[in-house]
Amino acid sequence: MKPIQKRCAIIQCPRCEYLQLIYLDTKSHRCVFCESTIKMKGSRVKILHISKSPRDASMVLMKLKQEKARSK
Ligand SMILES: [Zn+2]
Numbered sequence: 001m002k003p004i005q006k007r008c009a010i011i012q013c014p015r016c017e018y019l020q021l022i023y024l025d026t027k028s029h030r031c032v033f034c035e036s037t038i039k040m041k042g043s044r045v046k047i048l049h050i051s052k053s054p055r056d057a058s059m060v061l062m063k064l065k066q067e068k069a070r071s072k
Contacts, residue, residue: 008057010049010064013038019064021057024050 007024018033028039038045048064051057 005053008051008054009047010051010057010061011038012046012048014044014046019048019061019068021054021061 009022009024010019011022011029012019013031013034013036015036016031016034018031020029020032022029022040026040028037030037049057049060051060
């Protein structure tokens with residue numbers, strides 16, 4: 001049996017713009033920051049990055065957050 005590699009995406013909450021990690025097969029996600037429900041289908045949610053593994057995704061997320069903090 002092969003381990004199932006879940007693909008991850010980095011999304012930006014349309015309401016508070018908080019960057020967070022989700023699994024790509026997630027249909028809806030509750031924002032960890034403002035607790036609004038983000039629907040993945042047909043919404044204006046921004047997907048900033050898609051990764052093959054949660055580990056890779058969290059590294060990219062860290063970079064994006066650093067860049068965001070610097071641009072302020
Ligand atoms: Zn939010």
